[in-house]
Amino acid sequence: MExxxxxxxxxLVVLVANAALALAKAGFWLETGSLALGSEAVNSAADALYSAVVVAGLYLTTRPPDFEHPHGHERIEPFVALFVAVGVFGAGIGVIWTGTASLVEGSYAATSPLxxxxxxxxxxxxxxxxxxxxxxxxEHRxxxxxxxxxxxxxxxxxALAALVGAGGAAVGFPVLDPVAAVVVGGGILLTGVDIVRDNLDYLVGAAPPESLRDDIVAAALEQPEVEGxxxxxxxxxxxxxxxxxxxEVQGDLTIREAHDIETDxxxxxxxxxxxxDAFVHVDPKELGEWKEGKWRDEREGAT
Incomplete structure (x- = not known):
């Protein structure tokens, strides 16, 4: 499958799942009154909202190349991910606010084990x-x-933190319910930070890991005529x-031979x-443009 x-x-699967979870949690929150469950309902609702945006974004990013975007539309994906982060931050702040207000006001009570x-x-x-x-x-980067x-x-x-809070409230420790809601909110904020950090490199054109650079050079040096x-x-x-x-190649090659090496x-x-994509410049090795400490072929006879 493409x-x-x-x-x-x-x-689409994530959107449907998050919407179903949000509805289920909201329904049982109204039934039980658990703040921890209510915070999770808010979290799932935010998940469903940004999932809809992700679906739209993925539709845009997977469109084929066109005249205005000859390399395709994949560069939109980091922006989609950052939108996810914005939604995550919003949900986290809302949940922390609700839990903190409940603790300050003392407005919590025992809840159902449900x-x-x-x-x-x-x-x-x-x-x-x-x-x-x-x-x-x-798999699909x-x-x-x-x-x-x-x-x-x-x-x-x-959800596990909220589970502890709801369970504690059900067995006689109702203060654990809003405490769990605050913990849930903190975890949500940490996720937002993680998402932003991961996607900034994509947006600012950062270098990939050194291991990938080594793989790139190895692929070039696998060609028999490439000496550096x-x-x-x-x-x-x-x-x-x-x-x-x-x-670097031998300087006495014909233009056609050099072109074929570049293509390979x-x-x-x-x-x-x-x-x-890759862009390759062919140098005659006799020009001595190779720099000490850079990559060079170690095959027998290479200089």
Missing amino acids: RKQVVRRVG AAVVLGAGAIAKYGLYRYCLGVGE SPALIATAKDNRTDVLT AHDVIAHYVGPEVDVSLHI VINAIREIPEVD
């Missing part, structure tokens, strides 16, 4: 969504789905990487999953 079909399908049951079921559902989104997001996975991972932890590589620049353009580098190097680098 990438666009997969990520769109995941987005709240704990609902929160436990919600935690299980969120863990399933976390594993599902993370697997597809990593989707920042938006990875951000959604991390939000679901935190939802598992916050230098001035390697790799940077994120959205979730994918653009590469430029210089390669570009194709080899483009086969690296993280790479979107």
